[in-house]
Amino acid sequence: MFDDRSPIYQQVAExxxxxxxxxxxxxxxxxxxTNQYAAFYRINPATAxxxxxxxxxxxxxxxxxxxxxxxxPDARERLLRERxxxxxxxxxxxxxxxxxxxxxSTAEIIRYIxxxxxxx
Amino acid sequence: xxxPRADRRAAPAVEIDRLTVRYGRTTALDxxxxxxxxxxxxxxxxxxxxxxxxxxxxxAAFRRPTSGAVRVAGEDPFENxxxxxxxxxxxxxxxxxxxxxxxxxxxARDLRPRWDDGYARRLADRxxxxxxxxxxxxxxxxxxxxACILGLASRAPLTMFDESYLGMDAPARYAFYEELLxxxxxxxxxxxxxxxxxxxxxGLFEEVIMIHRGRLVVHDGADALRARGATLTxxxxxxxxxxxxxxxxxxxxxxxxxxxxxxxxxxxQRRRAAQAAGVHVEPVPLQDLFxxxxxxxxxxxxxxxxx
Numbered sequence: 001m002f003d004d005r006s007p008i009y010q011q012v013a014e015x016x017x018x019x020x021x022x023x024x025x026x027x028x029x030x031x032x033x034t035n036q037y038a039a040f041y042r043i044n045p046a047t048a049x050x051x052x053x054x055x056x057x058x059x060x061x062x063x064x065x066x067x068x069x070x071x072x073p074d075a076r077e078r079l080l081r082e083r084x085x086x087x088x089x090x091x092x093x094x095x096x097x098x099x100x101x102x103x104x105s106t107a108e109i110i111r112y113i114x115x116x117x118x119x120x
Numbered sequence: 121x122x123x124p125r126a127d128r129r130a131a132p133a134v135e136i137d138r139l140t141v142r143y144g145r146t147t148a149l150d151x152x153x154x155x156x157x158x159x160x161x162x163x164x165x166x167x168x169x170x171x172x173x174x175x176x177x178x179x180a181a182f183r184r185p186t187s188g189a190v191r192v193a194g195e196d197p198f199e200n201x202x203x204x205x206x207x208x209x210x211x212x213x214x215x216x217x218x219x220x221x222x223x224x225x226x227x228a229r230d231l232r233p234r235w236d237d238g239y240a241r242r243l244a245d246r247x248x249x250x251x252x253x254x255x256x257x258x259x260x261x262x263x264x265x266x267a268c269i270l271g272l273a274s275r276a277p278l279t280m281f282d283e284s285y286l287g288m289d290a291p292a293r294y295a296f297y298e299e300l301l302x303x304x305x306x307x308x309x310x311x312x313x314x315x316x317x318x319x320x321x322x323g324l325f326e327e328v329i330m331i332h333r334g335r336l337v338v339h340d341g342a343d344a345l346r347a348r349g350a351t352l353t354x355x356x357x358x359x360x361x362x363x364x365x366x367x368x369x370x371x372x373x374x375x376x377x378x379x380x381x382x383x384x385x386x387x388x389q390r391r392r393a394a395q396a397a398g399v400h401v402e403p404v405p406l407q408d409l410f411x412x413x414x415x416x417x418x419x420x421x422x423x424x425x426x427x
Contacts, residue, residue: 004318004322004407006346006403009343010343038305042294047323047326
């Protein structure tokens, strides 16, 4: 569920993005209404609406008047592109910083990845 | 389709102006000022004895202010017949009514123009409250549930729950949250929920009001507050630099390691600079923010926070 350590509307948006990336929500799928979503997760409807609104602004979701909100046709592709761009900065750079601190060489890291890639 | 926004705006706004309430030599509320837009769910947060119940009692016209004023939908609620049916305050359900629950519901029906009897009975069923019993014959949890049912089924444009959940166990509280959100969506109104259990309730609130010793500490969006605090931990000198100029809520030091909790906007640039200098930056959960902002000796901080 949602925690109190960051704005809930951001957590709502993030969670829907994860669902799109994982395939739980597919392009063209209708998403829950913000009121349904709020009641389901026991959060304030205005907060849920703000999270959904963010995704509409980003083009991840789109509204169809009087029907509801849907996952945009290119949503998954756009999220993948966005995540790929952040992958090195968010995950690899901190890992390398930690490795440097521990005296693990880049060559060791590369060898580890090569040897274990097939098993994962 | 319904238009919740239009409905939302029809719910009463609440205006509180320099409100002071004294009981003998005790000052329960000390010049409190607040403006609440209609149609939102507010969390009224404060420690025991902070003035929450007094504030709600004044809004419900149970009590007259010593000085200052309150307005509900633009009118003074005190001895105001037009407003009485529109304002509903329920407490913990500890009232010693000797009437059977179905009779309590009938009284509410007479008093509350928007009372929904079918809904009240469905709620009684869900919360397992036997209608033929009197409150005295119920468990503490069931009495709390009766209070929550009265608050929900009254559909009063201004509905206030004063720690009504206290006797309920977790499944009953969750059921209450669900019912509140569903019914609020279908019938928008202004809702104020007082609590000192921040963690579990906070998701329900659109805005949070924190009071301490009868004064306003903070009134802001719940999500805005979630983004507001940060705890900086690391080498003392670097932490000191990162926290410079920010309002400090708490400081601790152990050897060369310093931990400072700050309140206020920690912009991205400052955050990155701190992290690059080896300072850990962590968010402050709402519950902890509440603890820091309402610590007993918090008056200096309060002045700075309110500035």
